[in-house]
Amino acid sequence: GAEAAKSVKWDLHIIEGLVHPPPRSGSAMASWYTKVYMLGGLAEVRGKREYVNDMWVLDLHSLEWEQLPQRAAPGGEDGDEIHSIPCGRAGHNMVALQDGDGAAGRHEAFQLWCLFGWCMKEAKPAFLDDVSRYEPSTGTWTTQHPQGSQPPPRSYASCVNFRGCVYVFGGCNGSLASNFRSDLWILEVQDNYWERVVLPSGTVPPPGRSQHAMVQYGGTLYMFGGNNKVGGKRNLLSDFYSFDPVKLRWTQLTDGATGEGPGKRSGHAM
CATH class of the missing domain: 2.120.10.80 (Kelch-type beta propeller)
Structure with a gap:
C-alpha cells in the first residue's frame, strides 16, 4: 500500500571497471541469478548511431561489465544447417531459460533466447521474425527453426x-x-x-x-x-x-x- 511505497528507495550504483557498453536504446535484457545480460540495440558507436549485436553481462556482485564472445554454431553433418549470430537490431526480446539438460540447481545450466526486433536495411525499416539460442558457457549461437504457424x-x-x-x-x-x-x-x-x-x-x-x-x-x-x-x-x-x-x-x-x-x-x- 501507500505506506510500503514510502519505504521504497532508489540507489545509484557506480559501475566499476574500464570496460562498459556504449550508450544505447532498444536493447534487450535478461537476468539469471546474480547476472544481467544485454544484447544489441541502437547504440552510439564512434559518433554514429548503429544497430549493434554485441552481448554484455553485468555482475551484480562486483558491478563490472564484461563483453561476451559470440560465434555461430557449426552446421549439420550434411551442411544443411546454417547458424548465424543475430544481426544488429533494436526492439527485440531476450529471455533466460533453464537448460533442459542441466541439473537442477546448477546456475550455469541456462540459455538465452533472442526473438524478433527491427533494423534498417537499404534505408527502410526491416522487421524480424527470427529466433536464436545463445549458450553463455560456450558463447555459441544456434539459429532455431520452430515448427507450426509462424508469428x-x-x-x-x-x-x-x-x-x-x-x-x-x-x-x-x-x-x-x-x-x-x-x-x-x-x-x-x-x-x-x-x-x-x-x-x-x-x-x-x-x-x-x-x-x-x-x-x-x-x-x-x-x-x-x-x-x-x-x-x-x-x-x-x-x-x-x-x-x-x-x-x-x-x-x-x-x-x-x-x-x-x-x-x-x-x-x-x-
Missing part, C-alpha cells in the same frame, strides 16, 4: 518465460494502426514449436500495442501500458491487464481500481 515479424513486443515456454504478446511491424498487434503466441521450447493462442468465445484481447511491458508472477501474466495509433496519431496507454495461461482469459484490472495509478507511458520496463 508475423514484429518489434517491441512483450515476452516472458512461464513454465519453460515463451509467451509473446503484441508488437508492431509498421506505422499504420493495423500494424499494432494484439495476438498472443507461445513458443514451446522443448518441442521447438510455435502456437498461436486461440481465446475462448467472448474473450476480448487488449488493444494492439507496442513498447508495453509484461511480467509473470504467481502463474499469471501482467501487462501495462505501451502505445498504438488512433486516428493516425500516436496514442499512449495506461491500461493494466492480467492473463490466465490456464483459462486463456484476459482481464482488465484498471476497471474499478482505486488510488492514483501510473500515467500513460511506453518504452518502460517491468
